[in-house]
Amino acid sequence: xxxxxxxxxxxxxxxxxxxxxxxxxxxxxxxxxxxxxxxxxxxxxxxxxxxxxxxxxxxxxxxxxxxxxxxxxxxxxxxxxxxxxxxxxxxxxxxxxxxxxxxxxxxxxxxxxxxxxxxxxxxxxxxxxxxxxxxxxxxxxxxxxxxxxxxxxxxxxxxxxxxxxxxxxxxxxxxxxxxxxxxxxxxxxxxxxxxxxxxxxxxxxxxxxxxxxxxxxxxxxxxxxxxxxxxxxxxxxxxxxxxxxxxxxxxxxxxxxxxxxxxxxxxxxxxxxxxxxxxxxxxxxxxxxxxxxxxxxxxxxxxxxxxxxxxxx
Numbered sequence: 042x043x044x045x046x047x048x049x050x051x052x053x054x055x056x057x058x059x060x061x062x063x064x065x066x067x068x069x070x071x072x073x074x075x076x077x078x079x080x081x082x083x084x085x086x087x088x089x090x091x092x093x094x095x096x097x098x099x100x101x102x103x104x105x106x107x108x109x110x111x112x113x114x115x116x117x118x119x120x121x122x123x124x125x126x127x128x129x130x131x132x133x134x135x136x137x138x139x140x141x142x143x144x145x146x147x148x149x150x151x152x153x154x155x156x157x158x159x160x161x162x163x164x165x166x167x168x169x170x171x172x173x174x175x176x177x178x179x180x181x182x183x184x185x186x187x188x189x190x191x192x193x194x195x196x197x198x199x200x201x202x203x204x205x206x207x208x209x210x211x212x213x214x215x216x217x218x219x220x221x222x223x224x225x226x227x228x229x230x231x232x233x234x235x236x237x238x239x240x241x242x243x244x245x246x247x248x249x250x251x252x253x254x255x256x257x258x259x260x261x262x263x264x265x266x267x268x269x270x271x272x273x274x275x276x277x278x279x280x281x282x283x284x285x286x287x288x289x290x291x292x293x294x295x296x297x298x299x300x301x302x303x304x305x306x307x308x309x310x311x312x313x314x315x316x317x318x319x320x321x322x323x324x325x326x327x328x329x330x331x332x333x334x335x336x337x338x339x340x341x342x343x344x345x346x347x348x349x350x351x352x353x354x
Contacts, residue, residue: 046071047311048103050096052114053077054189056084058304059113063088065308069315071108074099111155111311115192115253154195154325155314156307158184158260158275159203166278170271171264174280177207179265180247185255190303193233196251201333202325203262204239204247210329211239211247214336215346237337240346258303275306 048071051059059081063070072091075081085092093099096117103110158164171177182203184196205211216237234252241247264271269282332350340347 045069045315046106047109047111047315048072048074048093048099050074050099050110050112050114050117051081052116052189053080055113056081058189058307060084061302061304062308062311065305066311069311071106072102075114109311109315111307113307115188115190115195154198156303156310157199158262159206160310161260161275161306163273163275163277167262167264167271167273170278170280171207173268174264174271175266175268177264177266178245180204180207181263182247182249182260183262184249184251184260186253186258187256187303188254190258191253193235193251193253196233196253197235197334197337198325198330200237200249200251201330201337204249205326205329205333207264208239208241208245208247211241211333211336211349213240213346213348214238214333214340216337216340217344218341235337235341237340239333 047066047069049059049062051073052075059073070090072093073081073085074093074096076094076096078085078092078094081092093102100110102108159168180203182200184200186196214237216235218233218235234250236250237248239247259274261272261274264273267283269280272279272281336347336349
């Protein structure tokens with residue numbers, strides 16, 4: 042059986058996003074969840090949605106009813122993963138360690154993280170273009186969002202996931218966050234904005250800047266190789282060769298609306314996921330995420346570059 046319905050978990054300030062998403066996916070929404078249902082009562086009652094106020098029951102119900110859970114609340118994914126890990130010391134997890142093998146695959150099956158840059162129109166075009174781009178030498182990423190769309194933690198996960206997919210596991214991380222310098226190095230307490238530089242094997246490099254609380258959600262990436270520069274936003278991708286010529290031959294020429302809303306892009310990715318037409322690629326590699334993020338948190342605290350814990354180092 043495949044998922045044909047979704048359930049939305051919302052924060053109290055996400056009704057407008059939910060309303061726009063409802064117009065796009067009205068027949069697919071099974072029920073609504075929130076810790077602040079009283080602020081959404083008028084809307085949920087008007088729409089005739091069933092509701093749930095406990096996140097654990099919400100996720101359990103999604104599993105039992107074969108419903109795809111969409112955690113729109115920027116803090117809900119973070120909270121659910123923290124609860125899922127419970128007493129496990131995530132800072133002690135190294136890549137490939139036995140402790141992560143039975144944890145993260147189950148979490149990947151529990152929650153589908155959407156929207157993701159790599160699943161956007163521009164991200165898909167970028168993936169197609171990379172097939173002829175040669176060995177990647179460096180990647181830089183910039184991601185911003187409204188505070189009710191993503192938080193620093195979720196932006197951090199997406200950046201690390203994107204970098205590590207294409208460059209492997211970093212050797213060192215040097216990160217700066219003026220708000221968090223000298224505070225706890227726990228990654229779930231990082232507020233950002235954050236700028237980080239990552240050193241990968243063979244002198245390859247990655248960098249990113251993330252900030253929540255901006256005017257809109259926007260992502261852009263630059264890939265560099267001997268074949269030139271690939272730039273991509275959520276809507277399009279451009280290949281600039283060393284002689285300055287912008288080569289569109291390997292990239293679809295259709296450029297989508299650059300001002301597409303967060304809710305519309307989320308709805309598009311949900312709809313294609315339900316129809317099994319979206320290229321999900323590999324699931325998020327949580328062990329790599331946490332090893333990199335923990336080194337990043339420590340670097341913010343100490344002000345120095347920190348080694349990424351790995352069973353291979």
